[in-house]
Amino acid sequence: MDTLKFSFVKNAGEAAAAAGGFATRAPADAADCPPSGNTGGKFHTESDPNTGESFIICTNGNGKPIVYFIPQPVDGVVSYAAITDYFNCTFRFDSADSLPELFQNLFIIFGAKFAPAINRERGLHGYKNSFRLGESSALFAYGGQSGTAFLSLPGEACSLVADWNLVTQYLRDTWQASITRWDGAVDDFCGLHTVDMAVSLYQSGAFNAGGNKPSCNQNGNWIEPDGKGRTFYVGKRKNGKMLRVYEKGMQLGGLWHPWVRWEVELHNTDRIIPWEVLTESGQYFVGSYPKALSWVQTPMARIKTIKRQSQIGYEHLIECAATGYGKLINVMLEVEGSAESVIKILQRTGAPRRLQHPMVDKQSNFLEARNDKDD
Numbered sequence: 571m572d573t574l575k576f577s578f579v580k581n582a583g584e585a586a587a588a589a590g591g592f593a594t595r596a597p598a599d600a601a602d603c604p605p606s607g608n609t610g611g612k613f614h615t616e617s618d619p620n621t622g623e624s625f626i627i628c629t630n631g632n633g634k635p636i637v638y639f640i641p642q643p644v645d646g647v648v649s650y651a652a653i654t655d656y657f658n659c660t661f662r663f664d665s666a667d668s669l670p671e672l673f674q675n676l677f678i679i680f681g682a683k684f685a686p687a688i689n690r691e692r693g694l695h696g697y698k699n700s701f702r703l704g705e706s707s708a709l710f711a712y713g714g715q716s717g718t719a720f721l722s723l724p725g726e727a728c729s730l731v732a733d734w735n736l737v738t739q740y741l742r743d744t745w746q747a748s749i750t751r752w753d754g755a756v757d758d759f760c761g762l763h764t765v766d767m768a769v770s771l772y773q774s775g776a777f778n779a780g781g782n783k784p785s786c787n788q789n790g791n792w793i794e795p796d797g798k799g800r801t802f803y804v805g806k807r808k809n810g811k812m813l814r815v816y817e818k819g820m821q822l823g824g825l826w827h828p829w830v831r832w833e834v835e836l837h838n839t840d841r842i843i844p845w846e847v848l849t850e851s852g853q854y855f856v857g858s859y860p861k862a863l864s865w866v867q868t869p870m871a872r873i874k875t876i877k878r879q880s881q882i883g884y885e886h887l888i889e890c891a892a893t894g895y896g897k898l899i900n901v902m903l904e905v906e907g908s909a910e911s912v913i914k915i916l917q918r919t920g921a922p923r924r925l926q927h928p929m930v931d932k933q934s935n936f937l938e939a940r941n942d943k944d945d
Contacts, residue, residue, distance in 0.1 A: 615642070622860035623779070628842070639810075640842045643853030644860050651852025653870045654734065655725045655833065656753035661745040663712050663719030666699075675744075676703065676710075679736045684708055684727075695720060706730055721747075725755075729875075734848040742845045749843040753835045754855035756866050757818070757875050761828030763865060765802045768815040768832075776862040777804045777813070784809075790817075797826040804859075810839030811858060822879060823886030829878060832866075834858045880936045883925055888940065 617624045624642040663672075669687075677685040684703040687710065694700035697720055698713030708727040712719040721741070723731070731737060741747040771777065777784055790800030799820030805812040812835045819827025834855050836843050847854045852870070856863045902912045925933050 623857065624860075638840060638842050640844060641836065641847075641854055642857055643846065643850050644857040645853070647853045647856045648867060648869050649850045649852050650869045651866050652754040652756045652834075652855035653875070654728050654731075654752065654848055654851050655755040656751060656835070657723040657728055657749070657848070658721070658751040659741055659747040659749050660715075660718045660720050661741065661747035662717060663745075664717035666712075669712075673701075673710075675740060679733075679740050680706070680708070680727075681730060681732060683730050703727075725753075738845045738848055748838065749845065749847070750838045751836065752843050752847045753833055754847065754851050754858075755831055755833045756852075756855060756863075756870065757878075758830045758832070759828070759874075759878060761817075761819075761830050763832065764830055765800050765815050765817060768802045768804070768813075768862075771862045772802075772804055777859055807835065807837065808839065810837045810841045811835070813859065813862075819878075819882055822882040823889075824882040827882060829882075832863070834863075877936050880925055880933065881938060883922075884933075884937050885940065887922055887925070 615624065615626050622644075624644075626640040626642060628638045628640060673685075673687045680703070682704070684706045687701040687703055690700045690702055690709075692700060693713075694709060694711040696715050697711035700709060700711040702709060706727040707724050709722045710719065711722075772783075772786055775783065784805045787803040788801065789803075791798065792800055797820055799817040801814060801816035801821075803812060803814055814831075814833040814835065816831055816833075817827070817829070818831040819829030822829075836847070836858070844854075852866065856866050899912060902915070903909065906912050906915065921933050925937075
């Protein structure tokens with residue numbers, strides 16, 4: 571694979587210092603791209619009396635009966651009561667000559683983990699060319715698709731972003747980019763707000779929109795829960811808004827673990843996603859279903875989430891190893907004569923995929939030793 575190598579800063583402090591130094595040149599025809607929330611039409615605000623959700627309605631402005639919904643935040647909610655867990659955007663980009671400059675700026679803003687840009691030698695979502703950005707899991711694609719480019723940051727990549735204000739400043743203000751997908755997530759590690767609570771809220775009409783009840787769906791064993799995790803969905807992705815509530819701790823392998831995650835997923839289907847979702851995530855998360863999500867207030871901590879996820883994965887892998895190979899180790903100790911000899915035979919470099927995360931350079935810094943005691 572070809573690797574595009576550009577210089578980049580090494581930490582968030584340098585990124586902040588260099589923020590004013592990134593190039594602000596946009597494509598020559600960028601003026602044709604409307605800024606977020608401006609489609610040329612007239613705005614008016616509506617509020618759904620059933621859910622409490624507020625949104626701005628903007629008509630097309632060209633005589634066509636097209637309506638765009640712009641989600642609105644809820645006041646009084648902590649801005650960082652949710653985390654951004656998925657982010658996609660598109661912008662006008664018709665020349666490969668701009669790639670070095672673009673990647674250089676992305677490395678400055680996002681950080682060292684996003685470099686270098688590695689050519690994947692294949693397309694992505696209809697784009698002809700695509701790149702993986704360092705260790706981050708982020709992807710960039712361009713070529714075709716009406717002269718646009720696509721930038722995608724899955725959850726792991728989002729966790730590496732030190733300053734979403736810088737991201738907004740560059741992508742929105744320089745490239746006039748539009749957000750095509752945003753996921754906001756809230757973790758309840760104690761499991762006080764369960765999937766069963768989500769079902770009750772649905773049945774009570776807390777998710778209704780305009781008097782209409784959205785669709786719902788379920789995954790997992792709901793008839794006889796088995797500790798392996800259940801998921802409850804409200805809405806459909808194709809309609810532009812969906813809520814997932816799932817027993818994350820169990821799905822990571824922690825039998826009957828209490829950790830529950832609530833995720834709101836927004837798409838730009840008949841909807842303009844405002845850039846403020848990145849900096850006021852909690853307010854927009856609650857604003858998507860105010861009556862159902864009014865309990866969300868506590869600020870989120872991404873590091874805490876990663877540590878919990880790593881610990882559950884670590885303990886699950888230990889249980890799997892003990893079940894699958896515990897008896898073999900007993901025999902190996904008899905044959906090899908010492909634990910050191912057994913470890914030398916079995917040990918391999920690296921870390922299990924489940925315990926890998928671009929933010930974690932040393933797994934032991936994110937894990938606690940098990941203090942199991944023999945009876």
